[in-house]
Amino acid sequence: MVPMALGKDYAHQQCSIARALEVVGERWTLLVVRDAFYGVRRYNDFLTHLGAPRAVLAARLQALVEAGVLDRRRYQESPPRDEYVLTARGLALWPVLRALGAWGRDEVPGAVPVRHFHHADCGTELGPYGECPACRVPVPPGDVEMRPGAGLDPDPGDPVGRALLGTRRLLVPLPHGPEGGNS
Amino acid sequence: MVPMALGKDYAHQQCSIARALEVVGERWTLLVVRDAFYGVRRYNDFLTHLGAPRAVLAARLQALVEAGVLDRRRYQESPPRDEYVLTARGLALWPVLRALGAWGRDEVPGAVPVRHFHHADCGTELGPYGECPACRVPVPPGDVEMRPGAGLDPDPGDPVGRALLGTRRLLVPLPHGPEGGNS
DNA sequence: AGGGTCAGTTCATTCAATGAACCTTCGCGG
DNA sequence: CCGCGAAGGTTCATTGAATGAACTGACCCT
Numbered sequence: 443m444v445p446m447a448l449g450k451d452y453a454h455q456q457c458s459i460a461r462a463l464e465v466v467g468e469r470w471t472l473l474v475v476r477d478a479f480y481g482v483r484r485y486n487d488f489l490t491h492l493g494a495p496r497a498v499l500a501a502r503l504q505a506l507v508e509a510g511v512l513d514r515r516r517y518q519e520s521p522p523r524d525e526y527v528l529t530a531r532g533l534a535l536w537p538v539l540r541a542l543g544a545w546g547r548d549e550v551p552g553a554v555p556v557r558h559f560h561h562a563d564c565g566t567e568l569g570p571y572g573e574c575p576a577c578r579v580p581v582p583p584g585d586v587e588m589r590p591g592a593g594l595d596p597d598p599g600d601p602v603g604r605a606l607l608g609t610r611r612l613l614v615p616l617p618h619g620p621e622g623g624n625s
Numbered sequence: 626m627v628p629m630a631l632g633k634d635y636a637h638q639q640c641s642i643a644r645a646l647e648v649v650g651e652r653w654t655l656l657v658v659r660d661a662f663y664g665v666r667r668y669n670d671f672l673t674h675l676g677a678p679r680a681v682l683a684a685r686l687q688a689l690v691e692a693g694v695l696d697r698r699r700y701q702e703s704p705p706r707d708e709y710v711l712t713a714r715g716l717a718l719w720p721v722l723r724a725l726g727a728w729g730r731d732e733v734p735g736a737v738p739v740r741h742f743h744h745a746d747c748g749t750e751l752g753p754y755g756e757c758p759a760c761r762v763p764v765p766p767g768d769v770e771m772r773p774g775a776g777l778d779p780d781p782g783d784p785v786g787r788a789l790l791g792t793r794r795l796l797v798p799l800p801h802g803p804e805g806g807n808s
Numbered sequence: 809a810g811g812g813t814c815a816g817t818t819c820a821t822t823c824a825a826t827g828a829a830c831c832t833t834c835g836c837g838g
Numbered sequence: 839c840c841g842c843g844a845a846g847g848t849t850c851a852t853t854g855a856a857t858g859a860a861c862t863g864a865c866c867c868t
Contacts, residue, residue, distance in 0.1 A: 455675075456739050456778045456786075459659050459722055462729030469825080472650070476642050485846050495826050500847060510734075521834040523845070531732045537724040537754065539642055545721055546645030549714045551693075556639050571720065571754035571763070580754070595639045603639075652856080668815050678857050683816060704865040706814070 465509045466535065470494045471502050472542070475528070475535055478512065479583055480606055481616045483525040491602035511535070528613070536583040540572040554593030562587040562611060586612045648692045649718065653677045654685050655725070658711070658718055661695065662766055663789055664799045666708035674785035694718070711796070719766045723755040737776030745770040745794055769795045 455461075466472050473492055482488055489499055503526055506512040511532040517525045540559075547553055560567050561574035562585045569575045572586075589609045598604055605616050638644075649655050656675055665671055672682055686709055689695040694715040700708045723742075730736055743750050744757035745768045752758045755769075772792045781787055788799050 455656070456776065456781070457656075457659070457726075458729035458733070458736060458739055459726045460656060460729070461733045461736055462725040463655060465729075465733060467652070467655070469650070472646060473638070473640075473643060476640070486844085489846090495828095496847070497827090497849085498825065521832095521845075534728055534732050538721065538728055541720040541724045542645040543640075543642045545717055546641035546643070546648075549717050550641070550644045550648060553641060553644055556641055571756070573754070593639065598639070669813085672815090678859095679816070680818085680858090681856065704814075704863095 465511065470498055471506065472539070474502050474506065475511065475532060476539055478526065478528050478532065479536065479539065479612050481610065481614050482602060483527055483615050487602045487616060490600040533583055537572055544570045555591035556593040557591050558589045560587045560589060561585060583612045588612060648694065653681055654689065655722070657685050657689065658694065658715060659722055661709065661711050661715065662719065662722065662795050664793065664797050665785060666710055666798050670785045670799060673783040716766055720755055727753045738774035739776040740774050741772045743770045743772060744768060766795045771795060
């Protein structure tokens with residue numbers, strides 16, 4: 443996708459769409475952001491869920507941190523381990539992902555709904571712009587509940603995909619650590 | 626950008642966002658679609674406005690036609706000339722471009738508004754989801770009026786950029802032909 | 809016949825993506 | 839204190855796509 447020579451070519455474009463694509467328009471980048479919304483925070487989890495080459499993932503994470511979309515922060519000291527979490531700027535990408543997902547679901551032929559997104563406060567399924575049709579408000583991603591749809595593979599090969607099978611609230615980190623599994 | 630080996634890698638992803646990116650996630654693709662919304666329809670106009678390599682543009686246009694986003698149709702017989710116009714499926718990408726543009730304008734540092742988008746019926750500037758805050762309705766792209774903003778280069782090098790300087794309604798084709806210029 | 813427009817295609821070069829292997833730090837079990 | 843494995847990378851050879859310049863071909867005008 444979207445390659446890194448973008449700065450060179452898109453920069454001269456007087457257009458905010460081009461500027462956005464300079465940051466998130468490369469291959470894998472928006473999928474990394476999507477996984478961050480789903481609660482993925484660690485390098486290895488991104489890696490197994492996306493299937494991207496390690497070097498590309500490292501480059502994308504670093505670029506997203508530099509662009510202020512992700513924040514890299516220490517979650518344990520020994521051994522030192524960092525996690526990547528969405529900043530306010532990253533959270534602002536939620537409408538982009540909503541719009542892309544809605545288009546992929548409605549307009550790409552042969553697509554079965556994979557996941558449904560609901561307003562956690564009232565249970566209503568979100569409208570096409572990420573708003574709650576019942577409450578008439580735009581729903582921030584932290585108030586979105588993700589539910590499995592008919593098209594979701596019930597037995598994904600990777601553990602991250604398995605952790606994302608059930609109903610989950612966005613932005614809640616994936617379970618980890620000794621108690622993490624399924625106790 | 627997002628590159629053409631996408632089919633291979635994104636396809637196994639059970640996700641409508643990934644499916645959307647398979648179609649519009651490659652480098653240049655979304656900029657082609659943006660220009661189509663602005664009224665660009667001809668190969669040479671895309672070429673001069675985007676600055677993309679000719680071979681890449683030809684490949685992207687063909688891929689978008691095959692994906693049903695653009696329709697290629699004959700507009701004159703001799704010499705045979707085709708133009709590329711958005712289909713219903715392509716028009717459905719408008720929220721994606723709106724969301725990307727809003728993010729690029731609000732969240733990418735150092736960005737000055739380049740263009741403003743208004744509801745042609747009432748003149749109100751569109752909200753972040755492409756809705757009209759006054760009329761409380763989602764505004765279809767054909768009812769959107771594009772107006773120049775402070776960040777717009779007043780003298781672009783290419784004629785297409787010059788034709789897009791003023792206030793224009795989306796989807797209206799660029800002027801062409803003997804009367805086209807600025808009479 | 810010559811020049812110009814439009815819409816491409818071809819081709820050599822450059823640049824990024826891929827995937828496998830390797831590296832480092834640490835925790836743990838014996 | 840030795841070996842093992844996990845986490846989070848880096849390095850490297852190979853593949854593949856993007857780039858830009860040149861070329862093609864159909865047609866029109868003068």
